[in-house]
Amino acid sequence: MLTLAPICDAQAPIARLNPVAKLAAVAAVTTMALLASDWLTPLLLLAAMLAAVPFTGIRLGPLVHRLKWLWLAAGMVTVVNAVFAAEQTGRLLIAVGPLEISTGALSAGAALGLRACVAATAGVLGFATTDPTDLADALTQQLKAPPRFTIGALSALRLLPLMGAEWQQITTARRARGLEGGRNPLRRARLFASTMFALLVGAIRRAGRLAAAMDARGFDSEIPRTYAREQRMRGADWVLIAAAVLTCVAAMAVSVAYGAFTAFA
Incomplete structure (x- = not known):
């Protein structure tokens, strides 16, 4: 994974x-x-x-x-x-x-x-x-990068392993339904494109929920933030x-x- x-x-x-x-x-x-x-x-x-x-x-x-x-x-x-x-x-x-x-x-x-x-x-x-x-932490403390940007980027990076797991789940579920490309390159290309589209839709929905949750927790405020770990x-x-x-x-x-x-x- x-x-x-x-x-x-x-x-x-x-x-x-x-x-x-x-x-x-x-x-x-x-x-x-x-x-x-x-x-x-x-x-x-x-x-x-x-x-x-x-x-x-x-x-x-x-x-x-x-x-x-x-x-x-x-x-x-x-x-x-x-x-x-x-x-x-x-x-x-x-x-x-x-x-x-x-x-x-x-x-x-x-x-x-x-x-x-x-x-x-x-x-x-x-x-x-x-x-x-x-x-x-280092980007916000040493390079003075905007916390909203760095925290959002960190959240996106943390979701990458989840996307890898979802890719495996989608392909496994389709294989269980008999949807396999076999040796046909055109069919494999269509299955790859549809799997990518399903993964993209799920990622956009998750990103929207994550953004709303971060805003609800005050990540969008302009109040100076403190750091739990100093770099x-x-x-x-x-x-x-x-x-x-x-x-x-x-x-x-x-x-x-x-x-x-x-x-x-």
């Missing part, structure tokens, strides 16, 4: 840090990966994040489970951009009929795929080590942000020294 609970040891060094610090580190790494259009810079950033995994306390199984489809999609990005490049430059690697792949196209495709890997991995590492309630930026939080920035600078410096760095492509 889908869950938003952290999949890491709560006492791990990175798991204990302020969520805002982790968001800042994720933003720094992702921004550098997106600005650098070469293949070496995102590869170095990805290696640095994988080296930091032991400090997150994330178990290997859940981490692989969350990353496998994202990395597979990044691999598909690499293949598609290498095969369907507008221009095949450099040395020709594969030439089978109309299919041609050159070193230039493969390098450009790998750069795009690695950038996607960096963004996906950074997001997973950041959110997998963060409790949603701690994130909402603070400590020295270790600033160390994480500085380490992320220094890692980005070091990756760019190595790429420049190697002669591979290019930006804004």
Whole structure:
């Protein structure tokens, strides 16, 4: 079943840090990966994040489970951009009929795929080590985000596991009635669309009831709110942000020294 609970040891060094610090580190790494259009810079950033995994306390199984489809999609990005490049430059690697792949196209495709890997991995590492309630508290206390927005977003996140359970209930109930797509792709597509519509209708109704309940409990008032759990930026939080920035600078410096760095492509 889908869950938003952290999949890491709560006492791990990175798991204990302020969520805002982790968001800042994720933003720094992702921004550098997106600005650098070469293949070496995102590869170095990805290696640095994988080296930091032991400090997150994330178990290997859940981490692989969350990353496998994202990395597979990044691999598909690499293949598609290498095969369907507008221009095949450099040395020709594969030439089978109309299919041609050159070193230039493969390098450009790998750069795009690695950038996607960096963004996906950074997001997973950041959110997998963060409790949603701690994130909402940190957003309102450190970033001064509107409480109405953060509490509403937290409530929506808490409902995601319920939507996963409802999806299973709907599909099981339809299977019990004999409504299965079998091997017919059109029938499976129609069943998928109707199940999504039923889930959407239920989610909209639940959101309306939740909004009314929150307003009835005073979440819409402009009275300053207090915090049950105080979030603070400590020295270790600033160390994480500085380490992320220094890692980005070091990756760019190595790429420049190697002669591979290019930006804004």
